[in-house]
Amino acid sequence: MSAVLAVEGVRKRFGGLEALSGCSFSVEEGSITSLIGPNGSGKTTLFNAVTGFVTPDEGEVHLRGEPIQRLTPDRIYARGLGRTFQQVRVFARLSVLENVLVATSRSSVAQGLLQRTKQSERDRAMELLRYVNIARLADVPAGSLSFGQKKLLEIATILVGEPKILLLDEPAGGVNPTMTGQIGEKIRELNGQGITFLVVEHNMEFVMGISHRVVVMARGKVIAEGSPDEVRKDPKVLEAYLGA
Amino acid sequence: MKSFNLLAVSLIALVLALLLPLLALGTSALGVVVFVLLLGVSFLAAYRDERRRTWLSALIAVAAAVAYPFVFSSTQATTIVFFALLYVAIASSWNIIGGFTGYISLGHAAFFGLGAYTIALVADRLNLPGGYGLFAVALLGGVVAGIFAVPMGFIALRLRTIHSFVIVTIAYLFMYQLLGYNLQGITNGSSGLGVPQPNWSGAFFNTPFYFAALALAVLTVALAYWIRHSRFGLGLLAIRDDEDKAAGVGVDTWKHKFAAYVISAVPVGIAGALYAYFSSYIYPQTVFDPMIDLTIVLSAFLGGMGTLLGPILGAMILQPAQQLLTYYTGAAGWDLVLFGVLFLVVILLMPSGIVPTVVERMRRVRVLEAVRKADETEGVEPNTAAGGGAR
Numbered sequence: 001m002s003a004v005l006a007v008e009g010v011r012k013r014f015g016g017l018e019a020l021s022g023c024s025f026s027v028e029e030g031s032i033t034s035l036i037g038p039n040g041s042g043k044t045t046l047f048n049a050v051t052g053f054v055t056p057d058e059g060e061v062h063l064r065g066e067p068i069q070r071l072t073p074d075r076i077y078a079r080g081l082g083r084t085f086q087q088v089r090v091f092a093r094l095s096v097l098e099n100v101l102v103a104t105s106r107s108s109v110a111q112g113l114l115q116r117t118k119q120s121e122r123d124r125a126m127e128l129l130r131y132v133n134i135a136r137l138a139d140v141p142a143g144s145l146s147f148g149q150k151k152l153l154e155i156a157t158i159l160v161g162e163p164k165i166l167l168l169d170e171p172a173g174g175v176n177p178t179m180t181g182q183i184g185e186k187i188r189e190l191n192g193q194g195i196t197f198l199v200v201e202h203n204m205e206f207v208m209g210i211s212h213r214v215v216v217m218a219r220g221k222v223i224a225e226g227s228p229d230e231v232r233k234d235p236k237v238l239e240a241y242l243g244a
Numbered sequence: 245m246k247s248f249n250l251l252a253v254s255l256i257a258l259v260l261a262l263l264l265p266l267l268a269l270g271t272s273a274l275g276v277v278v279f280v281l282l283l284g285v286s287f288l289a290a291y292r293d294e295r296r297r298t299w300l301s302a303l304i305a306v307a308a309a310v311a312y313p314f315v316f317s318s319t320q321a322t323t324i325v326f327f328a329l330l331y332v333a334i335a336s337s338w339n340i341i342g343g344f345t346g347y348i349s350l351g352h353a354a355f356f357g358l359g360a361y362t363i364a365l366v367a368d369r370l371n372l373p374g375g376y377g378l379f380a381v382a383l384l385g386g387v388v389a390g391i392f393a394v395p396m397g398f399i400a401l402r403l404r405t406i407h408s409f410v411i412v413t414i415a416y417l418f419m420y421q422l423l424g425y426n427l428q429g430i431t432n433g434s435s436g437l438g439v440p441q442p443n444w445s446g447a448f449f450n451t452p453f454y455f456a457a458l459a460l461a462v463l464t465v466a467l468a469y470w471i472r473h474s475r476f477g478l479g480l481l482a483i484r485d486d487e488d489k490a491a492g493v494g495v496d497t498w499k500h501k502f503a504a505y506v507i508s509a510v511p512v513g514i515a516g517a518l519y520a521y522f523s524s525y526i527y528p529q530t531v532f533d534p535m536i537d538l539t540i541v542l543s544a545f546l547g548g549m550g551t552l553l554g555p556i557l558g559a560m561i562l563q564p565a566q567q568l569l570t571y572y573t574g575a576a577g578w579d580l581v582l583f584g585v586l587f588l589v590v591i592l593l594m595p596s597g598i599v600p601t602v603v604e605r606m607r608r609v610r611v612l613e614a615v616r617k618a619d620e621t622e623g624v625e626p627n628t629a630a631g632g633g634a635r
């Protein structure tokens with residue numbers, strides 16, 4: 001196993017606050033790695049740094065050995081690294097199907113002007129909508145979906161680009177237990193098909209259930225990592241949560 | 245496509261918007277009635293064909309526009325529609341950046357003026373006579389506007405917020421107006437520039453202008469239609485709804501916005517040139533005019549921003565109304581009052597504009613039902629806020 005994603009000494013300062021203060025860890029190819037830590041410990045900021053939404057002040061992010069910390073989000077996506085956001089985000093006025101189709105358009109602007117989406121891409125998008133059980137809503141504006149349906153749509157959207165690595169920011173946040181189970185199931189299934197996962201989640205049962213490895217952050221740094229069992233027993237982890 | 249009813253209703257509304265002013269101006273009532281009846285019959289005919297109804301409606305609208313100057317050949321009648329068509333082109337073109345991406349440009353009059361000055365200057369420097377040849381020069385006005393849009397878009401879109409974009413574009417407009425006044429050697433300052441006129445006689449004079457404006461309007465709407473249905477257009481709409489998320493799924497947001505901005509400048513430049521040619525004389529304050537931007541934005545806003553039909557409808561209603569007001573009151577300024585009142589009415593009654601409001605009415609029940617059913621059958625927790633997101 002090799003590190004497909006490596007974060008090396010990343011720092012990010014917002015005014016007087018250092019959200020990331022020398023954060024380093026790596027994600028093994030084919031694994032499900034969870035990133036946990038108290039609120040405000042910098043997990044979302046780290047996702048933003050890895051996916052090009054914020055530029056680190058210092059440090060590097062490597063995707064299969066190549067530095068990506070200066071690339072724009074769309075380039076990083078094009079290299080097979082997809083993400084979801086902590087708050088559910090869909091293109092509210094586009095139809096559910098169009099939401100998924102947006103993510104297929106990876107051609108240049110000039111090509112995009114001359115092309116329409118292909119039938120094969122529509123078929124693939126419909127297939128993914130069926131996969132997450134919202135195919136019958138394909139023509140509905142995404143803004144009118146329920147919260148849970150939006151979460152499922154996000155997953156379908158991100159999958160259509162055939163990412164090799166997926167970063168999920170609190171995928172089980174705010175959904176009921178039945179759906180949390182469904183989401184965990186999908187993650188495991190997709191991992192079986194070869195997608196590497198890095199997941200931020202607060203639901204410990206969920207995290208311990210699906211993860212191969214757990215990385216713990218506190219105050220912008222990694223304070224512990226290891227198997228779910230090792231992390232569970234680590235006194236530093238308990239301290240970070242209680243101290244927060 | 246559930247758009248037929250909507251399209252038909254809109255087209256009828258805009259035909260009425262054009263014809264009522266004509267009645268008011270004293271055109272034969274019989275002619276108007278016959279024209280409306282003919283259109284109504286064509287619409288009904290289109291209605292029976294399920295599959296091609298959208299295209300048919302569009303075709304009928306164009307056919308009606310082509311027939312119009314032959315039915316109503318008075319100078320007044322064709323002048324009103326000439327301006328309305330110019331604004332259909334301008335608003336539809338503006339919609340490519342303003343409506344599709346949500347980046348509201350309040351400085352597109354800059355391109356209008358650039359086109360206007362291009363035709364005036366080229367005709368002057370090359371000693372071109374008035375005639376059909378100048379229509380080709382009008383196209384050059386579009387090219388010039390497009391070229392100027394490159395550095396302008398580059399700067400206006402550098403900062404990635406809509407607010408800064410709006411401010412910068414307003415600044416552009418006044419900057420160009422100032423240049424128009426002060427670059428005496430080129431623009432002749434506040435004394436303005438003339439455009440050589442063709443020696444077409446009497447009632448025929450308007451006809452070539454009318455068809456030039458119609459061609460521009462049709463091509464611009466076709467361009468907007470094409471973009472709306474391209475991958476590029478999907479990217480633009482995604483940017484409007486959530487720019488970060490769009491970037492996160494691979495849309496090169498900067499290039500998309502930039503391209504949309506430059507493309508949208510071109511038809512506006514051509515429209516400016518046609519305006520200059522038609523009105524024979526231009527001044528900085530008439531072509532770099534904030535009122536143009538106000539009309540564009542209000543047209544798009546009234547009809548429905550980001551929809552294809554919205555800006556067409558908005559322009560067809562507002563432009564004739566504006567002219568009629570000026571004609572009746574004999575004073576400029578009342579159109580501003582009208583705009584203010586309209587703006588308030590639209591905000592209060594249908595904040596998303598005519599077209600989206602009608603579409604929403606038509607499908608709201610259906611959508612909510614579908615969402616609720618899917619939730620039930622798939623064991624997803626129904627969300628009370630489900631309908632709240634539908635706008």
Ligand SMILES: Nc1ncnc2c1ncn2[C@@H]1O[C@H](COP(=O)(O)OP(=O)(O)O)[C@@H](O)[C@H]1O
Binds near residue numbers: 017019044
């Ligand atoms: N764009 C930003 N500007 C200013 N402060 C920010 C920004 N993004 C995050 N922060 C701050 O950085 C810290 C880490 O936030 P975040 O990464 O969201 O933590 P987590 O996801 O672990 O809860 C918080 O104190 C937050 O307020």
Ligand SMILES: [Mg+2]
Binds near residue numbers: 045
């Ligand atoms: Mg977070």
